[in-house]
Amino acid sequence: MNPESTLNQLKTALPNGQLPNSFGVYYKNTLVALCxxxxxxxxxxxxPDPNQQPLVLVTFQEGKWYLQEAERYYDLAQYCRHVAIxxxxDSGFINHRTGQLENVSLVHLDTSDDLIQEWNLIVLAPGYTAMVLCYELSEEEYLPQGLPSVDTExxxxGLWTFDSNLVRKSAEILIERIQxxxxxxxxxxxxxxQQIIGTTSTTIPDLSGVVSRIVTYLQTSQQELITINRQARELRELEGQAKRVSRNINANKLQAFLRMAQRVDERDPYNPCASLQVSALCETIGQLIDxxxxRLRRLRLAGLLHRIGLASAPQEVFTQTPEEMDDATRALWKERAVIGGRLLEAMPEIEIVKNVVTHQLEHWDGSGKPDGQQGEEINIKARILGLVSYFQELTLPRGKRPALSLSEALEKCQQFSGTxxxxQLVESLSTVVRLTEMxxxxxxxxxxxxxxxxxxENSSVNQIKSNG
Known part of the structure; x- marks a missing residue:
């Protein structure tokens, strides 16, 4: 990555040089979707209040400006205090009506400026900030295939974030490059x-909608890549496997497993919606890491089935902490993931989901069960499930242990980060908790x-639906 890029300058400016966990390599269509x-x-x-409207800074990569995007920015400028592009x-702004607007400023980049390889969007508003920073791979980095002939490839x-410190620093860097x-x-x-920083927002910003849109756009762009990516054959094969699982979703065995998981929840007086909540939060974390x-479909199902190994457990498993259990009950508790995996072996069609359930108690440092897998050797879905199930359980009481707040439960998870x-998943969970508490x-x-x-079958679900 070019050292002069806005992205790299941001990294250099950070105290630890650590970019947020959204940093990675993005395809063109995913970048467009994020923006x-x-x-x-x-x-x-x-x-309608100009003092509450955002300042938008945007750069467009060389040769990648399209008429429909120009029209988008004409509409966008109506709701912004200022848009700097x-x-x-030769991008077409000079003659387009967007470039004629009073609150739109055009910066004509020189062909020797490395900024023409960037596609950046920075939004600064009272109450919230957001941005996408991206820099295209060099021709050498595209090797061995070379520059793609298909634009979407x-x-x-790049990265995307709502972190105000990162966004404001990036804005300063980009403004310096415009100077x-x-x-x-x-x-x-x-x-x-500076005016925006000193302005108090008149409303509490609700970013749940934009988070949802980001997730939806990411999912949509990923689906589009299935037909255009050079690995299309492998992805179509994965899709085919998923469709086969979907066709079997109402098979007798899976129905029995799902009912069994529901019965486990119904036996738990403290945590009767564990499977639903774990599945939901697993899905959210999975969406945030793209x-x-x-894989999201399998992760959702693994979340619903993650406690199936407790189907025949004594009631003490649901009313006592592991420290309060007798030896026999504690031994069963520690083996719950393996027991659940063995139950799910009866349905080969969901073998991948079975493996996720089986390995949910593996530890990042290799000290977990059943196989002592370590680091990225552990399937990403099992890593997510293990973290989320632990976090969710802490937010509700069990035996003598009271329920923890979201931040307290997060702190417990953070104590085990790296062990x-x-x-990275703990950081993703932290993002969700911060947005929720705000x-x-x-x-x-x-x-x-x-x-x-x-x-x-689940009365708890019906209660949730009726309440909200």
């Missing part, structure tokens, strides 16, 4: 930036999709 999600949030939550002079180093082109505009943008749709749990989203209490048998 559209943030743009749609502005369009759908517009405020940096692109090559282009790749970018040589137009010092007066750069000073104006810096003044507006798991493909096929029991994947540090009132910017609601902690999910049920997955986006549920088998019909669950809806028909």
């Amino acid at each position: 559209h999600a943030l743009e749609d949030h502005i369009l759908q939550t517009s405020n 940096a692109a090559l002079p 282009r790749k970018f180093y 040589p082109y137009n010092p007066e505009l750069a000073n104006q943008l810096q003044q507006q930036h 798991l493909p749709t096929v 029991r749990f994947d540090p 009132g910017l989203m609601q902690l999910p209490d049920r997955p986006t999709q549920l088998p019909n048998v669950w809806l028909e």
